[in-house]
Amino acid sequence: MPTAATSRFPRPSARTALVAAVAALTAVTATACSTSSSSDSKAGGGASAASGSAGGKKIEVVAAENFWGSIATQLGGDRVHVTSIITNPDTDPHDYEPKAADARTVAGARYAIVNGIGYDAWADKLLAANPAGGRTELKVGDLVGVKEGGNPHRWYSPDDVHKVIEKITEDYKKADPADAAYFDQQKTAYETKSLAPYTKLISEMKSKYADTPIGASESIVTPLSEGLGLKMLTPETFLDAMSEGTDPTAKDKATIDDQIKNKRIKVYVYNSQNSTPDVQAQVKEAKDAGIPVATVTETLAPAGATFQQWQTAQLQGIEEALAKATGR
Numbered sequence: 001m002p003t004a005a006t007s008r009f010p011r012p013s014a015r016t017a018l019v020a021a022v023a024a025l026t027a028v029t030a031t032a033c034s035t036s037s038s039s040d041s042k043a044g045g046g047a048s049a050a051s052g053s054a055g056g057k058k059i060e061v062v063a064a065e066n067f068w069g070s071i072a073t074q075l076g077g078d079r080v081h082v083t084s085i086i087t088n089p090d091t092d093p094h095d096y097e098p099k100a101a102d103a104r105t106v107a108g109a110r111y112a113i114v115n116g117i118g119y120d121a122w123a124d125k126l127l128a129a130n131p132a133g134g135r136t137e138l139k140v141g142d143l144v145g146v147k148e149g150g151n152p153h154r155w156y157s158p159d160d161v162h163k164v165i166e167k168i169t170e171d172y173k174k175a176d177p178a179d180a181a182y183f184d185q186q187k188t189a190y191e192t193k194s195l196a197p198y199t200k201l202i203s204e205m206k207s208k209y210a211d212t213p214i215g216a217s218e219s220i221v222t223p224l225s226e227g228l229g230l231k232m233l234t235p236e237t238f239l240d241a242m243s244e245g246t247d248p249t250a251k252d253k254a255t256i257d258d259q260i261k262n263k264r265i266k267v268y269v270y271n272s273q274n275s276t277p278d279v280q281a282q283v284k285e286a287k288d289a290g291i292p293v294a295t296v297t298e299t300l301a302p303a304g305a306t307f308q309q310w311q312t313a314q315l316q317g318i319e320e321a322l323a324k325a326t327g328r
Contacts, residue, residue: 064120068140072113094120095122098123111138115139117150153220157224162191201316212266213265215256215286216232221269225269235252242274248278261285266292268291270283270293292322295314
């Protein structure tokens, strides 16, 4: 099965921009430039530069997407400086067009976080153009054991999120051993305080609504439905087609129409950042049938939210829809 990155057929302009970015990256390698891009943001991608590590120098981190950048920022505190490349909720990470500033950011990073699994192939190319010694690279797909062709939306898997938290902390400690205790404290505080509402809500929803049948607009919802113990009835072929930007089959659309018409699903969840005419039609059908509709987005929304603020708000929306549908 083709991956999201390869099947959306990037426009010629995207390929041209990527070539330009790679060329810029090669140029800056010689000067070992360390420059934060304009996409740097406090919640999703950037930490304050006021204070540094015990050695007086922050770990420069680049994250391909701001959902991972937000977590990296909070785990690193004032010992790291994180720059996220994808920060605009309107940007499609699958076929993002890298800029020269992105190349400079990658060139100066000691630690790079990419999603992998074909989701951000442009980031892999930027990293490959500068095989710098001493830089650590975290590919989330490799970490969680999901290969090309698998579902790339791992930030929607609660279990995988915790695996990433563990790995980032481990890598920070290796990069800055003198601050190992600090990074352990950051991780504990993040998991027990900042992330607690997210973790608690997932546990409560799983206990209360396990096995509730739902429908969805694309595969981004699948890891979350699995984490919540919900029963996804939408054909996987339809979910993949919508995520990959290909046309769904008439058979799949007829199956979904039947599920909605006969209320075989209790809730419909759709990605509002990828709302095609087919999805819009299904949302309308669901609402007309009295089926509650909840929304999710692909990247942080609003862009200045933290990972946990964003995810918790979406979970609350799904919970409200489930409560309305089931009376529980």
